[in-house]
Amino acid sequence: MLRLEHIFKTYFVGDETVHALDDASLHVLPKEFVAICGPSGSGKTTLMNVMGCLDTPDSGSYILDGVNIADCTDKELSLIRSEKIGFVFQQFNLLDSMSALENVELPLIYQKITQKERIERAKDALSQVGLGNRLQHRPSQLSGGQQQRVAIARALASDARVILADEPTGNLDSRSGNDIMRLIQKLSDQQHTIVLITHNDEVARQAQRTVYVRDGRLYNTLEEAGIA
Amino acid sequence: MTMFLNSLRLAVRSTLANKMRSFLTMLGIIIGVMSVVVLVSIAQSTTSSISSAIASMGSDLLTVSVTDEDVELDADDYLSLEDYDSISGVAPYLTISSTARSGSTYTSVSAIGVTSEYMDIAGLDLESGRAIVASDLEWRTYTAVIGSEVAGSLFESFDVLGNTFTMSGHTFTIIGLLTDTDSSTDSEILIPLTTAQRISDSTAISTAYVEAASTNDVDMAQALTEYQMLLLTGDEDYYTVYNMSELLSTMDDVMSTLSLMLGGIAAISLLVGGIGIMNIMLVSVAERTREIGIRKAIGARRSHIMMQFLIEACVLSILGGLIGLGLSALGLRIFEMVADMTISLEWRAAVAALLFCVIIGVTFGSYPAAKASKMTPIDALQRN
Numbered sequence: 001m002l003r004l005e006h007i008f009k010t011y012f013v014g015d016e017t018v019h020a021l022d023d024a025s026l027h028v029l030p031k032e033f034v035a036i037c038g039p040s041g042s043g044k045t046t047l048m049n050v051m052g053c054l055d056t057p058d059s060g061s062y063i064l065d066g067v068n069i070a071d072c073t074d075k076e077l078s079l080i081r082s083e084k085i086g087f088v089f090q091q092f093n094l095l096d097s098m099s100a101l102e103n104v105e106l107p108l109i110y111q112k113i114t115q116k117e118r119i120e121r122a123k124d125a126l127s128q129v130g131l132g133n134r135l136q137h138r139p140s141q142l143s144g145g146q147q148q149r150v151a152i153a154r155a156l157a158s159d160a161r162v163i164l165a166d167e168p169t170g171n172l173d174s175r176s177g178n179d180i181m182r183l184i185q186k187l188s189d190q191q192h193t194i195v196l197i198t199h200n201d202e203v204a205r206q207a208q209r210t211v212y213v214r215d216g217r218l219y220n221t222l223e224e225a226g227i228a
Numbered sequence: 229m230t231m232f233l234n235s236l237r238l239a240v241r242s243t244l245a246n247k248m249r250s251f252l253t254m255l256g257i258i259i260g261v262m263s264v265v266v267l268v269s270i271a272q273s274t275t276s277s278i279s280s281a282i283a284s285m286g287s288d289l290l291t292v293s294v295t296d297e298d299v300e301l302d303a304d305d306y307l308s309l310e311d312y313d314s315i316s317g318v319a320p321y322l323t324i325s326s327t328a329r330s331g332s333t334y335t336s337v338s339a340i341g342v343t344s345e346y347m348d349i350a351g352l353d354l355e356s357g358r359a360i361v362a363s364d365l366e367w368r369t370y371t372a373v374i375g376s377e378v379a380g381s382l383f384e385s386f387d388v389l390g391n392t393f394t395m396s397g398h399t400f401t402i403i404g405l406l407t408d409t410d411s412s413t414d415s416e417i418l419i420p421l422t423t424a425q426r427i428s429d430s431t432a433i434s435t436a437y438v439e440a441a442s443t444n445d446v447d448m449a450q451a452l453t454e455y456q457m458l459l460l461t462g463d464e465d466y467y468t469v470y471n472m473s474e475l476l477s478t479m480d481d482v483m484s485t486l487s488l489m490l491g492g493i494a495a496i497s498l499l500v501g502g503i504g505i506m507n508i509m510l511v512s513v514a515e516r517t518r519e520i521g522i523r524k525a526i527g528a529r530r531s532h533i534m535m536q537f538l539i540e541a542c543v544l545s546i547l548g549g550l551i552g553l554g555l556s557a558l559g560l561r562i563f564e565m566v567a568d569m570t571i572s573l574e575w576r577a578a579v580a581a582l583l584f585c586v587i588i589g590v591t592f593g594s595y596p597a598a599k600a601s602k603m604t605p606i607d608a609l610q611r612n
Binding site: 049052054055074075078079081082083087089093094095097106107109110111112154158 | 231234241242245518519521522523524525526527528529530532604605606609
């Protein structure tokens with residue numbers, strides 16, 4: 001489903017050169033639930049940005065669902081983002097000026113789906129995450145856990161096969177965090193491909209497989225990564 | 229299309245969400261539109277009221293005046309022009325600046341010595357009473373037909389027939405009242421020409437109206453009048469002959485240049501308003517960086533983001549334009565009441581101003597919109 005080969009990505013921060021991704025290769029199978037684990041600054045978020053087509057690598061190839069991302073135009077990348085990938089961010093990243101329903105509808109607007117179908121799908125997605133009774137609430141009127149569930153509904157509504165979650169429980173108390181993890185688990189059971197980024201081992205353990213990141217390199221075990 | 233409607237809905241909502249800021253942004257446009265529409269409307273209405281005053285005198289009218297002090301023509305010299313077929317009437321007149329008094333009330337007036345044909349030729353109508361007639365001239369009576377403003381200032385009433393006033397040491401009896409025309413004739417007093425000659429102690433008459441038989445005869449009448457005047461005075465520098473329709477078109481030219489200039493100056497303030505919109509849109513783009521990032525992450529294209537901000541700029545400028553138009557209509561109504569004149573909203577200026585608003589919205593909105601659309605989603609998301 002996702003195949004990253006020898007990805008390099010370097011940032012320049014002032015005089016310093018940061019190798020955010022250093023020969024990173026990763027292969028995620030369809031319907032797999034992979035956790036990517038590592039300390040902050042290890043390159044996890046860059047990896048997720050590359051996987052989500054938000055950022056382009058300096059070198060290496062990335063093939064998503066059979067499409068070589070390096071060959072895509074800006075327009076095609078937008079389409080891939082809206083149709084194939086659902087993002088769940090640590091900061092929720094909902095639009096405050098819109099209701100829960102409108103937030104969930106947004107990706108469908110960009111896919112040019114008719115209003116009637118949009119509302120139907122958005123309502124459906126919201127009830128799947130248990131917010132069927134909070135359609136008209138603004139993000140500011142919802143708790144953190146509820147906001148994150150709206151964000152998940154947004155990913156669901158667009159019918160994305162791949163869900164990229166960047167520390168989805170990072171800003172939540174443990175009870176809401178557990179709710180969110182249960183929801184993600186459920187999505188995994190429903191044949192979604194899930195990549196979850198976290199620095200929390202307990203969260204990572206719920207995935208089928210864990211990949212460790214350190215200084216921009218990927219390792220399959222903690223021992224290899226030298227984190228433990 | 230749905231994309232457009234959605235962007236429009238969003239734009240309206242974000243305009244309403246920041247009411248104060250939107251209003252302040254639009255203020256430049258509002259003032260710009262108001263100045264264009266109000267100034268041009270006032271200029272146009274003033275022109276048309278002056279034009280209609282001249283037109284009411286008739287476009288077949290010529291004004292003759294002797295400009296040399298040594299040339300003395302009398303009434304018959306002018307009346308000889310009536311022999312030509314293309315000239316239907318001649319009204320020599322004599323203007324005396326004087327002060328009229330009634331009881332303890334004084335008012336300065338233009339007393340015009342006229343023949344019985346004068347009112348007809350000059351296009352004046354009576355509100356009440358009678359006009360100066362031939363026998364008044366024959367008997368040199370001290371009778372007067374007065375304008376409405378004179379009646380108002382001397383007697384504070386329009387019921388003035390039979391009243392008397394004194395002027396230049398003589399007592400005049402009012403025999404008629406002129407219809408209100410909102411022009412200079414309202415402050416005139418018409419008296420018999422012979423009486424005026426007696427008061428000024430001179431038979432010399434330096435001005436006359438010449439009426440052409442028809443509009444087609446105006447040029448012919450003008451040529452004949454000039455010829456006759458040359459014969460009478462002996463030098464073409466001693467007199468002038470004006471053609472009213474020429475005067476009218478000259479004045480129209482001047483006034484349309486003037487309103488174009490006023491419109492141009494006002495358009496500059498519209499431009500300044502446009503810069504204000506660009507300013508706020510840039511702030512708005514910076515403020516909504518994260519929103520742009522989110523939208524891009526979930527599939528918005530460059531063109532979507534571009535359109536969203538462009539439409540928002542257009543909504544601001546068009547809304548400002550419409551508010552400005554509404555306020556213009558209100559302002560003109562108030563001006564009408566204060567200045568006591570009829571002013572109609574100049575719709576061409578209104579349409580032009582609104583069109584200009586659209587252009588401003590697109591022009592000044594496109595830079596911030598392009599800036600927003602070019603953000604990479606990752607940069608936009610990371611900047612909080």
